[in-house]
Amino acid sequence: MEALISYYKTFPVVRYSTVVIILVSLCAALLGVSLVLKRFSMIGDGLSHVAFGATAIAAAAGFAPLYVALPVTVIAAVLLLGVKSSKIMGDAAIAMISAGALAVGYLMLNLFPSNASTIAGDACTTLFGSSSIIGIGVTDVIVCSVLAAAVIFIFIFFYHKIFAITFDEGFATATGTKARVYNTLLAAVTGIVIVLAMKMVGALLISALITFPALSAMRVFKTFKKVVVCSAIISVSCALLGIIVCITASTPIGPTIAVANILVFAGFFTAGKLIEKK
């Protein structure tokens, strides 16, 4: 505990990072409920690979990764999720995009290394997240916080619309809700969250933040509102726990949070089974 406090005192950036990680986890959990229910988990996973590819290309070309990965991923998200394309986008296509983006990204890192000795390190960081939470710069922190706050606002403001287009798109459209617009919005916001989360937990582990809290909550709770609230609480708790363990035991942040989520899922799964038996 003392180590934790002194760490916070020595590195003010840690405080900001903590805020960002919690905000991003919250966003991922909120959107996760809708994505999981719409059967879009795999597409979300594919998108995180696209974000990796875009980041690698940006790094190779010497641009700031965030500002390239963000638009590329958002556009990919809108194309894959927004334009109701689940029929055209079979799962083979998602596998193609995932593997393709990974290959191109890693190739770029090797062909145009920013510093030859760190290729493996760069790839590892982008795929599995920073090894410690001070790896996040102050500007990134501000950008991330603003975007995350916007995502949370959008989710709350359009909560009922998101429920309607998730539960029954046909009915929503027929009774005057512009499902297409909200699908596109949901997709764009998903793209943003994926890019933000990549900074923290790495491209390969984003899906854990998106799917685990929602799936855990669904084991136990049976109304949409309760599932959303519970999944937000799970996600934030796991993020906090992950940060504490990360600082005290010097574990990488992404996998730590992911493992916390796995444990919570195991707990909720068991609880769900016990409730059913009653």
Add this chain to the structure above:
Amino acid sequence: MPLIECKNLTLGYEGKTVLEGVDLQVNRGDYLCIVGENGSGKSTLMKALLGLKAASGGSLVYGDGLKKNGIGYLPQQTTIQKDFPASVYEVVLSGCLGKRGLLPFFSAEQKRLAKENMKRLGISDIAEKCYRELSGGQQQRVLLARALCASSDLLLLDEPVSGLDPVVTNELYALISDLNREGLTVIMISHDIAAAVADATHILHLSHTALFFGTTEKYLDSEIGRRFAKRTISAINNYTNNIIGNKGGKHRWKH
């Protein structure tokens, strides 16, 4: 003025005509059943009635104060709904959404409307239950209550009894008839010609064009009505008389 009037309506996808030359009038208080085989254009016509599909020829006009999106719709269930965590109240309330525009939350008036419609369909006591854990008949009641939240004028039902057992099917038909008697206009797509002629006031028989449109009595007198409906009905009546006995059927099908 009719609620919906179609004149020589033609519908199609990418230049391929699915349905042509449909003349149709739906007046307030009507109960119209749209029958026809799979692929006869029923679903396409339904999309057009809901305003989701533009006519490629002819006209479709709303009248008598009916607005676009002012139709309560009972769609077929989707696979997503089978494991969706949502309470009955959440689902019913979402029917009011079309009236909200951009406003983020529901008004007290809309919450009251949702509760009133749940009461009307006898599902108030399961308001907090999870939708996916209900029986098929209860789920249809929930979706019906949601549709009533969306519109108090016109209800459009897409094969509402598919997958329900005979007892629940009859209950649902009786419920829809009751709503119709209370003044709600009903348009129902159905495979079930026997039930259609028993309850509906008007029949539209489709097969890429309107083979028949008119009142149920005239349908039963018409060539096509005799061919399709009577055969089914007499089969059902024979079954009811011989096997279950006269007491067995709730409906005595009209001849």
